[in-house]
Amino acid sequence: MTRKGKGKGKRKGKKRNQAIEKRPRWLELPEVIWVDILQRLGAVGMMLTAEKVCTTWRRLCKDPSMWRVINMNNCCDTYLVSYFKAQEMCRRAVDRSQGELVDINMEYFATDELLAYVAERSGKLKRLGIACCYDMVHKDLVEAVQKFPLLEELSLTHTTITTKGIEAIRRSCPRLKSFDVNNNSCFMCLVWYSDY
Structure with missing residues (x-):
């Protein structure tokens, strides 16, 4: 046995x-x-x-280091994520960065509230890109951007920023090296935005 x-x-x-x-x-x-x-x-x-x-x-x-750069361009198209789901996921990504976020791109879904959320938790941000977000108020955008003391690059594409807003941002961001503003009409953005 x-x-x-x-x-x-x-x-x-x-x-x-x-x-x-x-x-x-x-x-x-x-x-x-x-x-x-x-x-x-x-x-x-x-x-x-x-x-x-x-x-x-x-x-x-x-790992928070994985979330130092958050690129959410085309997420609503590529992953068929809804407008509100994209906002929720962006908040989760910002939380996962644990204050280490240095670069973020938001396309189609950024709002004043979401940008304020990012500003409260991302004091090290050096680059911000926002595209096709028409329901943002330029005053709130300026206030949020002022909370990024290290901001070096800002890209605003197809937003409602005004000339006054551009000037206010320029004055309040001394480290800004690149500031791109493109408000030419975007057919895709207008069609998508009209669904809400």
Whole structure:
């Protein structure tokens, strides 16, 4: 009887070794490569898909350093995320940055309230991009931008910013190196905006 018991133990050991050998080789990639891959997905891709793949990716997706740059351009089109879901996801991404956010792009869904939320939690912000957001009041935009003392780049595309607002931002942001304003009519933006 003792021989049978020993034989079974060896079989179990072989199965464990085979299971270890069957582990995909891609799981052995250095963490630096995983970080690069995940950051290429962008904020929405990381939240909707990547963090659900495996525990390693989930752990990496929760690291605040992964959220220093938040790019949410075309998220409403690419991922079929609603206007309100995009705002919610942006808030979650800002929270995950834990104050380390330095660069954010918001397209189609930015509001005065959302920008105020970002301003309250992102004192290190150096770059801000807002596009196709027509329901923002220029006064609130100016107030929010003034809360970014390190802001170096500002891009406003298809927004309702006025000449007075542009001047106020220019005066209140001494570190600003690049300030792009493009308010030419955007058919795609106008069609999308008219749905709300």
